[in-house]
Amino acid sequence: MSLPPNLPQNAFPDPPGSVASLGPVAIPHASPVLAFNYVTLAFDGPPVLKNISFSVAPGETRVLLGPAGVGKSVLLKLANGLIRPDKGSIQLFGEEISNMPEEQLFPLRTRIGMVFQEGALFDSLTVRDNVGYQLIQENVPDDEIDARVRQILSFVGLERTFAFYPSSLSGGMKRRVAIARAAIRQPELMLYDSPTGGLDPVTSTTIIELIVKERDVHQTPAVLVTHRLQDAFTMCTHYYDQEKAAMLPLPEGQTNSNTTFLMLDEGRLIFDGTIHDLVHSKDPFVREFLE
């Protein structure tokens, strides 16, 4: 099996006895793209998130695991300032956003791509207008918008849906259009909120393949929220081969070292580590979740 292009050998060897790793360009000492510091949030009741701290380094993909209702989606909305924390601080691209006025947040958000749980496509607009939404707002010429939309739709394999309305797309197609919309401006950070939730296994694999493709082709750092372990492990054990234009498994015993895991339980971050740490964790909740 050929090694993925542009993917150097892992800079962080795993502990003895564990699997070796592969991953995209790692910048171990670069300042994080996103950092949560002791973030707490409550809505009319007990805290939804309690003292959450973690960071996302350039080129890193963090897979946020946990059962439904533990605050995974809320955490993602905190990451781009759609919700404000009650306590703690959040740094996005080095800027403190927890108290930043909404108007100052808009330019920062244009540097992020976010994929919502159900796609959140604008139902009154065509796929072309949905995907090119940001470009339309920036008054980019129509010809250029068309070209860029076609290019990104081809990236997600949906060129023929250019003139369709979201209502005529299947659930999986809507998620792929949502990925295209999020990725059209080549964002510096991708946020995926349960992109495979409610989809059949084949469509889920297609979505994960797109996420792996975005990670390996553009080296975009990302936070992926999911409760499906299968998706999380696929992210770690596969790479995107540009020559073959397909997602392929990494050689036996190798994993993507820049894809790491976080796990939430009842609003607390109970795990932060590599796939090796995850599968060898002694935490009863992690064990139960894995088994």
Place this chain on the structure above:
Amino acid sequence: MAIISIDRTAKQLVLTVQEYSLFAWRAFQNLYRPPIYWTDFLIQSDVIGFGSISIVLLSGFFTGGVLALQSAATLSAFGATAVTGRFVAITMIRELGPVLTGVMVSGRNASSMASELGSMVVTEQIDAMRALGVDPIRKLVTPRIFACITMLFFLTIVADAFGIMGGAFVTVFMNHQDGLQYFSMAWESLRYPDILQGLVKPLFSGYIIASIGCFYGLRTTGGTQGVGRATIQAVVWSSVFIIVADFFLTQILLAIFPT
């Protein structure tokens, strides 16, 4: 238990007023701060203005007709049926035209704004818009307010004109009076302050309709049921506020231009 409930309701009311004030102020500031989404303004002008023309036209015409019927019955007791035109014109232009048009447009458009924006909230389209770096207030609310103010102004003129025509129809064809006399009395009695009064009010009503419709739409919670609730609240409160604002505006305008 009852005291806790009253306390909670009072706090909720104060919070809503505070939120609405901040929202309305932000939307108002956007009216003159670039970027202004002119395409959205034109689309909304078409939806609000052209879309409401038939209901405004019909309600204006028949209100004028009813005024002529009622006034003729009363005025005939004093032998003053000749002033029907004056009565209809002044009442339509100063009061009924602006208020009725506001209430009719509110029923049609405040509900449509609240349900449209509410549906966008519950399907996360508003969050998606914010995540794409676009301000929903600037993009969705400001063009609606701008369009509603502009269109309500012209719709009120249409309602006034058709109201006077409705009065004329009743006067000529049902009360068998002289049409020329009707129009001449209407024309002679009207003064510029009357017209000014009638045309200032829709500017405020337009702002009330769009800002309340959008406010309740954007704070929708609770799925499709929530959209229904937001729609009802938008129509009820915008209609009530149009009448309340009309009361205070009339007092102010009468103080400025005494009859």
